[in-house]
């Protein structure tokens with residue numbers, strides 16, 4: 001009988017501990033997700049406001065400077081390369097590097 005009570009108490013303790021750790025885990029993940037989301041939004045804002053952007057076109061020798069919009073506008077107007085609203089793109093250099101690598105391969 002005493003063993004049953006001991007097991008029962010242990011089970012409750014484990015259940016409470018599991019719930020506590022699950023709670024901590026979920027809140028930590030949510031907090032990290034929030035921080036990551038804020039960081040991505042900040043990167044997006046900095047890229048939107050960037051004025052010293054300089055990069056060659058993916059399809060010709062044109063070099064577009066100022067803001068990334070000039071490159072996307074050039075690629076859309078001259079090469080019919082439409083990728084969406086530049087203001088909605090984040091980590092532009094990584095995206096362009098990825099596309100460039102795919103084009104070269």
Ligand SMILES: [Zn+2]
Pocket residue numbers: 057058059060061062074075078079
């Ligand atoms: Zn071009």
